[in-house]
Amino acid sequence: MDKLKITGNSLPNMPWQDRPEGSKEVMWRYSENPVIRRDLLPTSNSIFNSAVVPFEGGFAGVFRCDDTNRRMRLHVGFSKDAFNWDINPEPLTFECEDKEIGAWVYGYDPRVCCIDGRFYVTWCNGYHGPTIGVAWTDDFKTFHQEENAFIPFNRNGVMFPRKINGRFAMLSRPSDNGHTPFGDIFYSESPDLKFWGRHRHVMAPAPFEDSAWQCTKIGAGPIPIETSEGWLLIYHGVLATCNGFVYSFGSAILDIDEPWKVKYRSGPYLISPQKDYECMGDVPNVCFPCAALHDVESGRIAVYYGCADTVTGLTFGYIPEIIEFTKRTSII
Numbered sequence: 001m002d003k004l005k006i007t008g009n010s011l012p013n014m015p016w017q018d019r020p021e022g023s024k025e026v027m028w029r030y031s032e033n034p035v036i037r038r039d040l041l042p043t044s045n046s047i048f049n050s051a052v053v054p055f056e057g058g059f060a061g062v063f064r065c066d067d068t069n070r071r072m073r074l075h076v077g078f079s080k081d082a083f084n085w086d087i088n089p090e091p092l093t094f095e096c097e098d099k100e101i102g103a104w105v106y107g108y109d110p111r112v113c114c115i116d117g118r119f120y121v122t123w124c125n126g127y128h129g130p131t132i133g134v135a136w137t138d139d140f141k142t143f144h145q146e147e148n149a150f151i152p153f154n155r156n157g158v159m160f161p162r163k164i165n166g167r168f169a170m171l172s173r174p175s176d177n178g179h180t181p182f183g184d185i186f187y188s189e190s191p192d193l194k195f196w197g198r199h200r201h202v203m204a205p206a207p208f209e210d211s212a213w214q215c216t217k218i219g220a221g222p223i224p225i226e227t228s229e230g231w232l233l234i235y236h237g238v239l240a241t242c243n244g245f246v247y248s249f250g251s252a253i254l255d256i257d258e259p260w261k262v263k264y265r266s267g268p269y270l271i272s273p274q275k276d277y278e279c280m281g282d283v284p285n286v287c288f289p290c291a292a293l294h295d296v297e298s299g300r301i302a303v304y305y306g307c308a309d310t311v312t313g314l315t316f317g318y319i320p321e322i323i324e325f326t327k328r329t330s331i332i
């Protein structure tokens with residue numbers, strides 16, 4: 001393949017560990033996982049499914065912290081090295097012109113997307129059931145909440161890091177009010193971050209016979225990464241077993257101008273629950289990616305993922321290798 005072009009920033013200070021000797025894995029885990037433990041805050045039951053971005057020479061993030069009342073809350077955090085996090089003990093609050101939309105019910109599974117220097121937060125927002133909340137911040141202190149992007153029920157709202165054909169763009173996963181035994185990824189556009197439309201179907205779960213880890217439901221993970229091969233999307237997939245759901249993650253490549261067209265999709269997973277901290281916890285057997293940091297010079301990527309709905313893990317890889325893997329193993 002011609003030399004792959006990756007869009008984004010140089011991030012020489014991103015968190016990194018070399019592939020362990022002898023490993024043939026496309027993505028490998030941080031040896032000190034979990035990178036964020038469940039009780040980093042005195043009031044946290046668990047810290048997982050969280051989003052981090054480069055910010056002012058270091059890193060900032062929005063974290064899912066379920067408290068010891070088991071309420072789902074979002075908290076802001078900062079870090080110099082993206083390994084050691086200082087998470088605010090007080091939950092994040094949003095400023096919202098509309099009291100009805102701004103009334104907090106619950107929030108979980110945040111993503112943070114940088115577009116033209118401004119940070120956009122999307123999360124699963126309680127409003128008569130789960131839907132996609134949208135807010136923006138310039139400083140990780142004041143967060144301005146916009147309208148919910150969709151009516152309930154919806155989860156896994158993930159924005160693209162630039163406008164596409166002149167509009168904001170988002171992936172989402174329409175769902176139900178419970179633990180949703182189905183789920184396809186859709187694409188929507190917005191001219192103003194308030195009205196979302198032009199909905200397009202992106203991907204359905206895979207046939208069981210082709211790729212069982214993603215045969216029940218799927219959902220977008222970290223913010224897609226723009227490359228000369230298309231948008232690299234890391235997404236979770238679910239297998240329904242006799243003992244409940246198993247969450248793994250894999251990769252797909254979407255068309256650059258029409259991201260609802262899937263060019264390639266990995267048959268094998270990149271990461272599935274295998275380590276103790278992924279298999280044991282409040283919800284066993286969950287690897288749920290919500291954020292990635294990458295460096296365009298080296299092609300390195302670090303993916304943050306929730307482990308067993310309890311702690312946060314970190315995995316590493318090289319974008320060109322993940323793209324080669326996605327194409328080579330594609331089930332499309």
Ligand code: BMA
Binds near residue numbers: 286
């Ligand atoms: C999904 C979401 C995630 C969670 C996963 C596994 O439906 O609720 O927050 O990690 O289930 O429990």
